[in-house]
Amino acid sequence: MKFFKTRSYPIFTLIGLLTAGVTANAQTKPVYHIYAGSTHAHTSYTESHGAQWNQIPNMKPYQSVDSNGVQHPEHSTMKPDAAKFQGPPSVHYAIAKANGYDFYITTDHSQEPIFYPVRPDNAAWVGVHQQAAAATDKSFVAIAGYEHSENNGPGATGHLNVINTRPYLSALAKGIDIKYLYKWLDTVSAYGDGPVVATFNHPTAKAYDNWAYRDPKVTDVITMLEMINSNTNIHYDAFIGALDAGWKVAPVCGNDNHGTMGIASQKSRTFVLATAKTKAAILDAMKNRRVYASMDNNIQCRYTVNGEIMGSTLKGNGTYKFDIDINDPDTGNPDDKITKIDIVKDGGQVVQTYDVKIPVFAVKWSPEIKDATAKYFFIRIWSVGGGDAPKAKLTPDKPMTWLAPVWTGR
Structure with missing residues (x-):
């Protein structure tokens, strides 16, 4: 039987190495x-x-x-x-x-x-x-x-x-x-x-x-x-x-x-x-x-796809997990409630829609899309009032916010 020599570390060194790994990992986000x-x-x-x-x-x-x-x-x-x-x-x-x-x-x-x-x-x-x-x-x-x-x-x-x-x-x-x-x-x-x-x-x-x-x-x-x-x-x-x-x-x-x-x-x-x-x-x-x-002056929007922030180019594998977080801080203004979110791909084709049955100020949505051909996806958002711009209030049936795409790398 062949034995291999192992190296031992003091416990505080092991803790230090683990902590450094956690810190390094945290710095990537x-x-x-x-x-x-x-x-x-x-x-x-x-x-x-x-x-x-x-x-x-x-x-x-x-x-x-x-x-x-x-x-x-x-x-x-x-x-x-x-x-x-x-x-x-x-x-x-x-x-x-x-x-x-x-x-x-x-x-x-x-x-x-x-x-x-x-x-x-x-x-x-x-x-x-x-x-x-x-x-x-x-x-x-x-x-x-x-x-x-x-x-x-x-x-x-x-x-x-x-x-x-x-x-x-x-x-x-x-x-x-x-x-x-x-x-x-x-x-x-x-x-x-x-x-x-x-x-x-x-x-x-x-x-x-x-x-x-x-x-x-x-x-x-x-x-x-x-x-x-x-x-x-x-x-x-x-x-x-x-x-x-x-x-x-x-x-x-x-x-x-x-x-x-x-x-x-x-x-x-x-x-x-x-x-x-x-x-x-x-x-x-x-x-x-x-x-x-x-057209809303303070709507807060974030989303990731496969863990990558909006604007990223992904390493596409055909499956795209979205994590979408939208909220409007003007909770005293019912016109700012969100009514619909679209995910759009090449050519302006709508892939999935989240219809908010009862309009709300905050929406979290995590759909998964399987697509073997798309080159990009982006998100657009509707609200009750169509935004804060005065003329926008005449067209609440149209989107009022557009988020940066992600690109699939194709």
Whole structure:
């Protein structure tokens, strides 16, 4: 008989090893907090149009583009009390903070005169980031980006928000088309903490040359799509079109306000699941698609599939165990009660529905789906009142919240 030498450990060493294992295992499951804000806003730096102007009747608010791709406004007069309607980034951040936003991203058009010449040390561009940093504290995160916005200029292939880049582009400059932008996004450096992220803005079903020119690198930068624009404009068909074309985008809400009044009045929100209320953590949530969009300004939504959080790419085995947790804290408002939850897959096909027979403020649902072909699943939610946005209350028969997909890895 052959004997093997064994190694003995003191009991405290064994306990230490076991404790270390438990700690290491616990560290693999981060704690996510839910924060609400907006991913799209225009300040007085967007000079071509906005609430600060008296617009000429029957004339488009932006008319001329010079040889450098700089856009010039052609309005009659600026309102004498323009400051009541519009202000610089610092004013936007202050109002957003006062109105309970956890984060707020300003995204002025980069082809505006104030951002010319287009260079990283442009005084206005640097100033936006300085104002964002000054407005950020433990209770509020201000972030700067820009809208890559053609505004019916050459090509008219769509608008995107580009967030947290050190340099920037003008969409109307010669040679700066969508293909150029996508390659640039593959390599562009970040402005301080956090990654670079981007979102498709208010798209149509076949925008961006019908979702062409995608590559793996830019797919991991453009991680969001504006499901809700200007409080109640819904871009669901575009969301399905982008997903079916292979883009891995999650739904967000952009106020797209061209004045300060919309900050308080608009109730739809982007939500992120982030590890902390910091610029880096919020951008990380966006990068990893832990986001959702809602016309309710504080609905709390979480779900996992096979233990992986929303926005994840799974190691698909054909069986998908969902754990869905939805609740609305406004228990004094019966309009906020949840009435229905859908699980949706490729092409917008509804896989399973949970009809809430008696509407409630909190729902937990754990269905299991077997599917050998789906490339993605996402969740949408209905409520009694259709959301907090005033116009949404006219359509409670339509969804009011859309959660980030999970991808099956196919």
